[in-house]
Amino acid sequence: DSGVTQTPKHLITATGQRVTLRCSPRSGDLSVYWYQQSLDQGLQFLIQYYNGEERAKGNILERFSAQQFPDLHSELNLSSLELGDSALYFCASSRLADPSDTQYFGPGTRLTVL
Amino acid sequence: AQSVTQLGSHVSVSEGALVLLRCNYSSSVPPYLFWYVQYPNQGLQLLLKYTTGATLVKGINGFEAEFKKSETSFHLTKPSAHMSDAAEYFCAVISYSGGGADGLTFGKGTHLIIQP
Numbered sequence: 001d002s003g004v005t006q007t008p009k010h011l012i013t014a015t016g017q018r019v020t021l022r023c024s025p026r027s028g029d030l031s032v033y034w035y036q037q038s039l040d041q042g043l044q045f046l047i048q049y050y051n052g053e054e055r056a057k058g059n060i061l062e063r064f065s066a067q068q069f070p071d072l073h074s075e076l077n078l079s080s081l082e083l084g085d086s087a088l089y090f091c092a093s094s095r096l097a098d099p100s101d102t103q104y105f106g107p108g109t110r111l112t113v114l
Numbered sequence: 115a116q117s118v119t120q121l122g123s124h125v126s127v128s129e130g131a132l133v134l135l136r137c138n139y140s141s142s143v144p145p146y147l148f149w150y151v152q153y154p155n156q157g158l159q160l161l162l163k164y165t166t167g168a169t170l171v172k173g174i175n176g177f178e179a180e181f182k183k184s185e186t187s188f189h190l191t192k193p194s195a196h197m198s199d200a201a202e203y204f205c206a207v208i209s210y211s212g213g214g215a216d217g218l219t220f221g222k223g224t225h226l227i228i229q230p
Binding site: 100 | 146159204209211214215216217219221222
């Protein structure tokens with residue numbers, strides 16, 4: 001158990017819908033990362049927040065957004081969902097802002113878009 | 115841009131045999147390199163990482179990796195495979211943009227199969 005929690009574990013929805021994925025980092029970690037794992041694209045970095053502020057952006061679509069709240073939990077919002085958004089979404093947390101600091105991954109949220 | 119290439123999407127070894135998983139990187143700056151393992155239906159777990167200093171890095175579960183700049187490689191090895199090592203293994207490098215260091219860029223993964 002990494003100490004990172006993600007909810008829900010599974011999510012099934014329809015095209016065009018909007019969903020919110022939630023992540024609680026390990027106690028004391030200020031940095032949260034979001035990654036997408038799909039069969040065709042592999043594991044891709046989406047976005048990083050550090051202590052409530054966006055720090056780095058990767059291959060995140062404009063239809064996706066994220067935020068980190070004062071209690072340091074983070075949410076990833078996915079809107080206007082398409083079939084291709086079906087994937088496993090991981091959250092990771094670390095103590096420092098630098099991505100070389102060990103990132104601890106949650107168990108993931110499996111999103112299925114029908 | 116930084117990238118990693120993992121040679122072999124599937125590797126099969128016998129229990130007790132040497133495990134060798136290959137990773138080559140491309141980076142315009144001195145790389146920070148990582149190996150992660152993913153067991154079925156679980157998140158990723160860090161096995162080891164190379165930042166600076168000693169080029170031979172020891173990790174958890176008996177794994178180690180050697181950073182070879184001349185070969186742009188960071189291969190993962192374990193002297194004797196256990197059945198419990200069956201999993202997906204990912205090599206990763208820190209990616210950089212104009213704003214500095216970003217997240218991790220992962221390879222496609224190597225599925226390790228252990229034969230009894």
